[in-house]
Amino acid sequence: MKLALLFLIFTVFSLSTIASTYEHPLDPLTPSEFNLVRTIVLKAYKASPPKLTFQYIGLDEPDKSIVLSWLLSSKPNNKSTKLPRRRAFVIARFNKQSHEIIVDLSKRSVVSSKVHSGHGFPMLTFDEQDVAAELPLSYKPFIDSVNKRGLNISQVVCSTFSVGWYGETKSKPTQKIQCFYTEGSVNLYVRPVEGITIVVDLDERKVVEYSDRFKIPVPKAEGTEYRASKQKPPFGPTLNGAAFVQPNGPGFKINGHSISWANWEFHLGYDVRAGSMISVASIFDIQQQRYRRVLYRGYISEFFVPYMDPTADWFFKTYLDSGEFGFGQSIVSLVPSADCPTNAAFFDAHYGGEDGKPVKITNAICVFEKYAGDIMWRHTESEIPNEEITEVRPDVSLVVRTVSTVGNYDYIIDWEFKPSGSIKLGVGLSGILGIKGTPYTHVNQIKEDVFGTLLAENTIGVHHDHYLTYYLDLDIDGEDNSFVKTNLETVKITYESSPRKSYWTVVHETAKTEADARIKLGLKPSELAVINPNKETKPGNKLGYRLFPGTVAHPLLLSDDYPQIRGAFTNYNVFVTPYNKSEKWAGGLYADQGRGDDTLMVWSLRNRSIENKDIVLWHTVGIHHVPCQEDFPIMPTLNAGFELRPTNFFETNPVLKTTQPKPVRMPKCTSQP
């Protein structure tokens, strides 16, 4: 028995999401549901791929009120609670138009459909990008360009790049193609073939624009490989092996997509555009002996990555990684014991491919208990005579991790739940820099702005930004919430009775409308919280959760510059909007070549009332990235993030009476295997 337990914990266990049916109204669509959606849509449109392409298939969420009442009525493991109707939202490209289709899965029919008449194009599929990226390789002028450079066409790999919007009045679904040289190294992104502009029409699936403007050396392969198998000595540094032992197995329970751990329970979803989605997160209050709601739904809504090179080959590189490329589609399979520790559990995910058929991502999400050696709380008391008291509680947290690789960059996305009620949102940046070829080999030769750092011979790491915008529909012990700024203000003492001349105090300011809640962080000292104005603690404080910002950046592009119009949702680090089911994507539903007319910034300008309402907090983590040589040829992870922390949500420290595990005693071992 004990032996069996021990064995269990060293087995990487994979929990498939393939279920014959869904169990929670927010469960992502199952493979069979994707197939059903596909059948219904193709039948309704009397079409087959690639005449009709599925650009997005996702759950059409039931109304929040329906989900909440289902939650209230459903008892754990009570399958009899009737689930709300199940619908899918589809964006399909058909006859050179974008169609928005709602499919009812129980009725097996299209409920509604309309043609998108506004600007912008839907998320790009992998298939259309693959087709586009292959086109140059059989395109005569490109083959000539490659030959002219003395390169071997069989070693050229091309990739697709979204084109942005620069004031054009007419847009077609196009992609730019940039090609790379892979002879001698798989690190293609650091070896661009510069000077060639290729534009592909995605509807026509052909090259529509081509120019070869100049020739510069392709950066050499030497020193660019990152595969262990290709490295030559000397090796190092050498790290030491370790493993976790959890004699009682993991501390979390997984029931379909619902996860419970310590005092937390939440639903772990997935969407092809957003990636992982955390829903209905609640924390058990031991004083009240009930779960209390914290977060209705949270996910990364958009991810803006503008590069800072205005020249012909680079100016358009101002990506919306979520809206253009699909942050969920870009999720890669996690490597057990490397991407996640040995004690992790894994989830697969499924999305609908361009042909509507389900595509499986194995080990798309991992969940693990993090034992980082942190201290939950402690105190040593030595003031009391003849008594020395030390109380320490070591901390453990639960991490939900995905990695989205969007071309060159790898984004490690963590949701970390702490028993103290804190939720830490982490993003780690790794992968390969966006590299530009250059004739320069030494900084001394450079007399102009090269828009980046010379990292190696012929290799510029181009300046850029990363802005991740989180959607955080906090429900602090109920839906109706307010956003409160607690401003720290200096008080000048004018009376004689105090030897002090000053102190600071707090002035609470409740945001009435959206304008009050657009905030550039760092300009003045202020604590930001979402509170429930209808509920208070025993001493009378309003229940709240506070935003502890971490890495913050303010955009440096002019606000009327085209990329910044599209990325205007980063103009402020914080927005608060009234909950609106249709306002999900900060960069707009049709982000590719969008014109910024459907962004969070635009919605916010309606200046709606947000006081004592169901509200959504939007927070943008920002990083200005000046590359350095350490980022080359592959980047050590750079961490950023923020924290949501209870503030007068609990009457007292919620982990005061935590039950700590007994020290783990090791089994008697006779040998190593």
Added chain:
Amino acid sequence: MKLALLFLIFTVFSLSTIASTYEHPLDPLTPSEFNLVRTIVLKAYKASPPKLTFQYIGLDEPDKSIVLSWLLSSKPNNKSTKLPRRRAFVIARFNKQSHEIIVDLSKRSVVSSKVHSGHGFPMLTFDEQDVAAELPLSYKPFIDSVNKRGLNISQVVCSTFSVGWYGETKSKPTQKIQCFYTEGSVNLYVRPVEGITIVVDLDERKVVEYSDRFKIPVPKAEGTEYRASKQKPPFGPTLNGAAFVQPNGPGFKINGHSISWANWEFHLGYDVRAGSMISVASIFDIQQQRYRRVLYRGYISEFFVPYMDPTADWFFKTYLDSGEFGFGQSIVSLVPSADCPTNAAFFDAHYGGEDGKPVKITNAICVFEKYAGDIMWRHTESEIPNEEITEVRPDVSLVVRTVSTVGNYDYIIDWEFKPSGSIKLGVGLSGILGIKGTPYTHVNQIKEDVFGTLLAENTIGVHHDHYLTYYLDLDIDGEDNSFVKTNLETVKITYESSPRKSYWTVVHETAKTEADARIKLGLKPSELAVINPNKETKPGNKLGYRLFPGTVAHPLLLSDDYPQIRGAFTNYNVFVTPYNKSEKWAGGLYADQGRGDDTLMVWSLRNRSIENKDIVLWHTVGIHHVPCQEDFPIMPTLNAGFELRPTNFFETNPVLKTTQPKPVRMPKCTSQP
């Protein structure tokens, strides 16, 4: 053999610092050296304690050039290299004066001594504080005050508080005493006996001022206990047990006070005022096959904690936790498997007590490998046809931890070394809030500024700040360094050839003098680095280390307010000074009742040249703390910190060719013990 190894790693191993002799010029004084210093000084002064009291005894560091040349000439384990002369620096209180004494330990004599003639008093000893805190308990007026309140004097515990400086022209070494009630709970700090002012003269060791001004209820004991043994059900949340297994033992090597791990080596010292000190930290460069210098010496120089209540009982609470109370003296014994994980090694520390005799702190410092489940770097490449590449390197780091408990607060101080060259400096705040008694029981009753949050009945958590100022003598591959601001500036595009209207680029600005390097962070986008202007990488970038600020706060007190004059070293988040052996303590050598005439701010105003010189970077981590109910009765750890990260220090990613451990295979186990 394998069994023995396994056994070893589950044994908490304690490495005593007691050595008959020192092995490194920066080794802290040994117990026998403290005894020797004591003997020499008492003999020279013909005095014995408490007529002469030792307020500070520490290593009088050899000149930096001497240490560096010793390092160069010393080979590992070569004990024959002659160590520089060994000296101690002593501040003693004798005849109501502060004496600065330098003792030569080899010559066994006092080398120099002088009487301090400026403002301020030396660090307080535990003994004098203990004596002072006992005085009220036998002081008739205080006993009357206690009786008048209906309290039991045997349950009253008093504590000492530094008095600050508020423009007095004459100062005596005094402390204020505040008392607390411990009936029913050991959490004394949350149960202050308010309304009584007690001033003690430390030289006279008697009460010199007493007033009992008002009576308010002592907050009740209920709900304030934090000891597990005193908690009543319901308990929770329940956490899961885990242990580390390191079949090959720890990855670090300890040789006296020198630690080597992965690609790092450094000296781990200790000082009664500073706490842990990291010196001569170097990182092995696998390309150059040599250790390269990063940090000559780093430690917490001062810790300013001003409270924001200007009333009679509280206005003076503006502590300098390092200069007044000794951040090293305040280090507490770490609890194995709780304060530090099971795989930690522990060091004892010794300081000289008031009588000069060595005092031992058992398990004062721990060192452990942190396996937090982080990713060192990764990439998944799927653009290359018929090839799917995923390379991931899990991260491990080395943590050096101490906990200093200064009265109510517990400060967890981490130095984290990463194989990528990054050094993360973490501070965790836990322990008990500074609590003020109040007649209020509900927020509704409060019509005035109460200078804090009502946390429970009669309990105000008073607003305050924490400013930790780090001394960071970076030596980037050599002593002569410069401080460079890389400013990110928007460029407006006026030419027609780009569809963009703007981008940002970088403008490097080398600080010429100290004024150029006084920085309030967050006001403009800028990357700050210490670089070596005399050395460059192959592409020609200057070698550097960058400061990644984390938690930053700007003081809100008026700059001419007394506490802020003493705490003026927090006026800027960053200072750079030329290296000066005498400039160690940002708040002044005599911080207690100091008048701000010997602070980092004052030194910086000399506006010395700092370009291409041996320079010191000073960085202040700041937190404005508005208490919340979760912080009561004991505070879940709040984390802050910053990171030093190589920037063009290495030619490429220094962990590209890291040697990862083989997966740990579990031993064959037959049973649990």
